[in-house]
Amino acid sequence: MSSAREVAAAVRSGDRSARQVTEEALAAVAAGDGEVHAFVEVLGDEALARADAVDAAIAAGQDPGPLAGVPVALKDNLCTRGIPTTCGSRILEGWRPPYDATVVELLRGAGAIALGKTNMDEFAMGSSTENSAFGPTRNPHCLERVPGGSSGGSAAAVAAGFVPLGLGSDTGGSIRQPAALCGVVGMKPTYGRVSRYGLVAFASSLDQIGPFARNVEDAALLFDVLARHDPRDTTSLRHRAPPTLDTVEAGVDGVRVGVCPDLIEGCAPDVAARVYEAAEALHAAGAQVEEIKVPEFAYGLSAYYLIAPAEASSNLARYDGVRYGLRVDADDAAAMNTATRTAGFGAEVKRRIMLGTYALSAGYYDAYYAQAQRVRTMVVEAFGRAYASVDVLLGATAPTTAFALGDKVDDPMAMYMNDICTIPSNLAGHPAVSVPFGAGADGLPVGVQVLAPPLEEALLFRVARAVEAGAPQAAWSA
């Protein structure tokens, strides 16, 4: 399976047509997705029409863009005009958005081919993709294991070789954790780098769209296409992100890497061992590696599971059966709202809406929500102290390799613990990336996480590339 850069180069030079690439990807999905279930909607005719448009542009001598003919999988919380967008929920089943997300427009402008919409935990709430109303996705490396989540469908689609690139969203680790469990690269940009216009909101102060790829350079290529100011997102950063692909091979000579035990020690021994090996690989590549403790990270999980549900309880109030999606009829409007939401939301969404409503309610607002916001300040200040002495941080992405389907679905707190290493970057709005680095004791992929200060995506990808270059050859990538 070719990389995104190889596909784009072949299509741009005329060695392969976008139609040929797209037909091959559709055939791979048809042959393999029955057991993986990465996609909830495959865009056959639409994708081929887009491919033909790219081929026509090339025939006319026009520049088809840096992702010419590259098939991309889109998480199903990214709005696609006229194409169902479900967020993994019954309450949006059959909804066809009247507009495209900004990232969907940017992909089209770059010549990419949207191949389909991928499965996810309902409204991105989960770490296994088992909370989808449309059934779970399975890990392509072991079908009895979960792919992680919530962007499990996009991670699995890339890992299975259906597409070279995917898009996910990361609110508490929903790109990086499935990337780790599926053995692919997954990156969360700085908050505000990528427009959230057309991303169905979960927790607006934490949500960020980012790339999945099978190698760091492809992830950087996709990030460079997406990182644009967008006047339709009031939190979109105004300054242009510097290109990251140009410097991805610049190496780590002299880069100060802080190995963070607070992002390692709670993990399984085989995962922790891979992180320390990655640190050795960075040292061998010329980085200055030291240990740096950030004990404040320990409070991130609790703070996140108050803040994210609080924001979700507000954002999801819009699903009232009036303007779009499911309606369950009743005699009056309030009863209709209640009947619709009761029938349309799954258990995890109800749990988080209630948790958030509780955390925001009069007697508990200060004790829970405001206190969690102060923890957020504490985490940002702790990051700042760490980055006074190191350039990047290194830790695990997820505490274990992929776990078995059904293992944690009845124990929400055990499921939430999956996010313990990824949450600090969301609370602070900082960029971070998961890079595959060898295997666990069970032979399944392990992800190592690199964290960088805000706006430092170019440095982040440089270090990630050095981790990748130092990683042992994995059985599944042969």
Added chain:
Amino acid sequence: MTATEEPGHAVGSGPGQLSRSDVIHVANLARLTLSEDEVDLFTGQLQTVLAHAADVAALDLSHLAPMAHPLPVENVLRPDQPQPCLDRAEVLAAAPSVEDNRFRVPRIGSEPA
């Protein structure tokens, strides 16, 4: 069987463990109906999550300002120029019920039909 709220319940009447009646009250606020079994299930699960959050609640963070957002949020204005908006027919086509180019809903409250 559906769990119903006793009148006069108020969340936040005092600190302590989340109760079944808190869960029923919060569900009502969030426009959700729970069965008796769901009330039991969610009460236990939410107690577990809130117990984990006790580590945060116990910290003395009075010296820190609450942070609502990772960026300094400022008012964003654009030039006051007309721009294309969503297509009305396309938007209304996604609605469960429409009448005269408006979203149609059942009667609100006790107004006459």
